[in-house]
Amino acid sequence: MSERDDFVRRFGGVFEHSAWVAARAFDRAASAGLTAGNVHSALCNAFRAASPAERLAVLRAHPDLAGKLAVAGELTADSRAEQASAGLDRLSPEEHARFTRLNAAYTKKFGFPFIIAVKGLTKEDILAAFERRIDNSAEEEFETACAEVEKIARLRLSSMLPGEENA
Template sequence: MSERDDFIRRFGGIFEHSPWVAERAYDRAASSGLTAGNVHSALCNAFRAASPAERLRVLRAHPNLAGKLAVAGELTAASKAEQASAGLDRLSPEEHSRFTGLNTTYTKKFGFPFIIAVKGLTKEDILAAFERRIDNSKEEEFETACAEVERIARLRLRSMLPGDDNA
């Protein structure tokens, strides 16, 4: 396996189901050194350089928070751990109904699922952000969701490449 293939295998899931981000980031990341900060910077630059349609596909690759995939146990390992850390795997029926309703309204309005880096947040924090962001314009929310994807990538990289707090 080449170094490039190894990089793509290792970091291809950082941006949810979007290994093309790692493919495009390889040259820059390899020349900078494989620290969490350097890899994050290279991945984010590749993501930002992508077309709006490509970035939208990344957003759409993310699961709904506490949605059908979570209930069916079909989240990626990273998404499952992230959602569990915020208690989204332990919602009451009322809370689950609230998330489902917000997910439906949000996705209908914006065309992609609500995305937030949940690490360190409670389900109450997430619901408050959900309700606050649902009033954003499509353009504002697209940019917010893209920034959240980059935060999620930073957190995922920090767990893979510990000891580098510059990510």
């Protein structure tokens, strides 16, 4: 296996179901050194350099919060752990119904799922952000969702590369 293949295997899931981001970031990350900060910077630069359609595909690769995939147990390990950390795996039927309604309204308006870095947030924090962000313009929300994807990547890398500089 080449260094590039190993890098993509190791970091290809940092941007949800989007190994192409890691493939495009390899040269820059490898030359800068494999610290969480360097890898995060390289991945984010590759993500930002992508076309709007490619970035939209990354957004669409994210699961709904407390959605069908979570209920069916089909989230990636990272997404499952992240959602569980915010208590989204322990919602009451009423809370689940509220998330389902908000997910549907948000996706209908913006064309991608609501994305937020949930680490350190409660379900109440997430619902408040949902309610606040659903009134954003399409352009504002696309940029906000992209920034949240980058935060999620930083958090994932910090856990993958412990003891190294934070992104």
